[in-house]
Amino acid sequence: xxxxxxxxxxxxxxxxxxxxxxxxxxxxxxxxxxxxxxxxxxxxxxxxxxxxxxxxxxxxxxxxxxxxxxxxxxxxxxxxxxxxxxxxxxxxxxxxxxxxxxxxxxxxxxxxxxx
Amino acid sequence: xxxxxxxxxxxxxxxxxxxxxxxxxxxxxxxxxxxxxxxxxxxxxxxxxxxxxxxxxxxxxxxxxxxxxxxxxxxxxxxxxxxxxxxxxxxxxxxxxxxxxxxxxxxxxxxxxxx
Numbered sequence: 001x002x003x004x005x006x007x008x009x010x011x012x013x014x015x016x017x018x019x020x021x022x023x024x025x026x027x028x029x030x031x032x033x034x035x036x037x038x039x040x041x042x043x044x045x046x047x048x049x050x051x052x053x054x055x056x057x058x059x060x061x062x063x064x065x066x067x068x069x070x071x072x073x074x075x076x077x078x079x080x081x082x083x084x085x086x087x088x089x090x091x092x093x094x095x096x097x098x099x100x101x102x103x104x105x106x107x108x109x110x111x112x113x114x115x
Numbered sequence: 116x117x118x119x120x121x122x123x124x125x126x127x128x129x130x131x132x133x134x135x136x137x138x139x140x141x142x143x144x145x146x147x148x149x150x151x152x153x154x155x156x157x158x159x160x161x162x163x164x165x166x167x168x169x170x171x172x173x174x175x176x177x178x179x180x181x182x183x184x185x186x187x188x189x190x191x192x193x194x195x196x197x198x199x200x201x202x203x204x205x206x207x208x209x210x211x212x213x214x215x216x217x218x219x220x221x222x223x224x225x226x227x228x229x230x
Binding site for chain 2: 102
């Protein structure tokens, strides 16, 4: 069975601090995809990144970076120099059986960035 | 700007009432999904549809049904609402992209309270 665990339910930081959101997954599939989505207070989840299981290269996009480690089944997300606008709930998700139609989501991490 | 629109942002219903949650997308996407979001549980898939008049059960279909008569519209139906169906309901859509995992586009959500 598949599982995605986001152990941090809430994180609070002060603006300009770096913060890492953890994501650990379980799957028996050899081919799979991992995602991160952001849910701001408006409610609409916004896609951030997708990685496939064959690509373990870390990715950086502006202040955002992602560390994918197959050996530890982790796909962690780091925000550098956090800003108040980063306050949101962040979800990690895992595709099922190489089927793009269904995702298993983690429980989410609520990030609060204080000015 | 592509969109997934959920007709009602907030609803309050009574136990036993029939509830319709409507979702419309303007991206000509084949796949549409209904998720339920609860604190600590993340998003759980209720139903999805990969074509008009086609539907598949997700992880928690009990107490729900769906209808997809037109490609752009996917309705979630609670035949007899119960208090444990009080939740945030999220609609999403995606395009078919070969065997890769699809990026979901989400609506803003419908918060349902059942009294």
